[in-house]
Amino acid sequence: MKFKFEDLIIWQKAMDLGEDINLLADTFPIKEQYNLSSQIRRAADSVALNISEGSILQSGAEDRKFLGYSIRSIAEVVTCLHKIKRRNYCSNDIFEKHYKSCFDLINMTIAFRNKIKK
Numbered sequence: 001m002k003f004k005f006e007d008l009i010i011w012q013k014a015m016d017l018g019e020d021i022n023l024l025a026d027t028f029p030i031k032e033q034y035n036l037s038s039q040i041r042r043a044a045d046s047v048a049l050n051i052s053e054g055s056i057l058q059s060g061a062e063d064r065k066f067l068g069y070s071i072r073s074i075a076e077v078v079t080c081l082h083k084i085k086r087r088n089y090c091s092n093d094i095f096e097k098h099y100k101s102c103f104d105l106i107n108m109t110i111a112f113r114n115k116i117k118k
Helices: 009-025 036-055 060-086 092-115
Strands: none
Touching: 009 036, 009 060, 009 092, 036 060, 036 092, 060 092
């Protein structure tokens, strides 16, 4: 027995993103504990949370709305990644890895949302 969102690749990838970003945030300076690390963790976790929330007992329009929230959260993660890179909290390789994950996930989520009837 499982929930239908658990089979969604976008949900699975969003769960991975949340865990990867959580590990990255653990490496930030202590001064960022309540600022950038908190912000990027919440944004990354919000992606999977909104995918799951929108998929349960919702109309197509509601599901699309929550997928839109997920897309916005991915964009927020990307902006945080740029902040992290500018502040030299990660290498370019680490930035590129997470940036690519976000790029792929946002495109998959947009495509999935576009397939749902309004």
